[in-house]
Amino acid sequence: MPEQKKIVIIHGPNLNMLGKREPGVYGTTTLNEINGMLERQASEQGLQVETFQSNHEGALVDKIQEAAGVCSGMIINPAAYTHTSVAIKDALLLLDIPVIEVHISNVYKREPFRHVSLMSDVVTGKIVGLGPHGYQLALDALVKMIYK
Ligand code: DQA
Numbered sequence: 365m366p367e368q369k370k371i372v373i374i375h376g377p378n379l380n381m382l383g384k385r386e387p388g389v390y391g392t393t394t395l396n397e398i399n400g401m402l403e404r405q406a407s408e409q410g411l412q413v414e415t416f417q418s419n420h421e422g423a424l425v426d427k428i429q430e431a432a433g434v435c436s437g438m439i440i441n442p443a444a445y446t447h448t449s450v451a452i453k454d455a456l457l458l459l460d461i462p463v464i465e466v467h468i469s470n471v472y473k474r475e476p477f478r479h480v481s482l483m484s485d486v487v488t489g490k491i492v493g494l495g496p497h498g499y500q501l502a503l504d505a506l507v508k509m510i511y512k
Contacts, residue, residue, distance in 0.1 A: 375440075377418070428452065450482065
């Protein structure tokens with residue numbers, strides 16, 4: 365049997381607080397619920413999935429580096445680091461797999477500093493403002509790219 369392809373889903377700072385964190389902006393779905401949904405969706409597609417959340421920039425960089433040569437695709441919501449982290453951008457540049465950037469809220473309807481993403485010119489594509497459903501669409505897109 366061929367080895368199962370693996371996808372990694374990386375969540376940045378404060379996303380562990382989903383459900384409690386600014387529900388008017390991010391909704392009431394928890395991170396566990398989002399991860400569970402994605403795990404089910406991935407297994408239906410015969411994919412292995414790893415989910416990872418950290419509040420620490422270096423830990424996120426380590427996880428991105430680990431994916432090189434191991435994973436077939438990545439979904440990343442770098443959260444606040446989207447707008448500031450050259451280190452995360454540089455780590456993403458190491459990868460030659462499809463990477464989808466996801467934001468739960470529509471960052472373009474929010475403060476101007478959120479309109480800037482240091483990641484957007486290095487990722488394959490990006491989904492913003494669709495709530496947790498954005499992750500499901502990102503996974504769907506990755507499946508199509510991986511099995512094309
Ligand atoms: C976010 C948007 C970021 O601006 C913010 O810092 C987050 C979450 C989103 O998913 O909408 O933490 O990435």
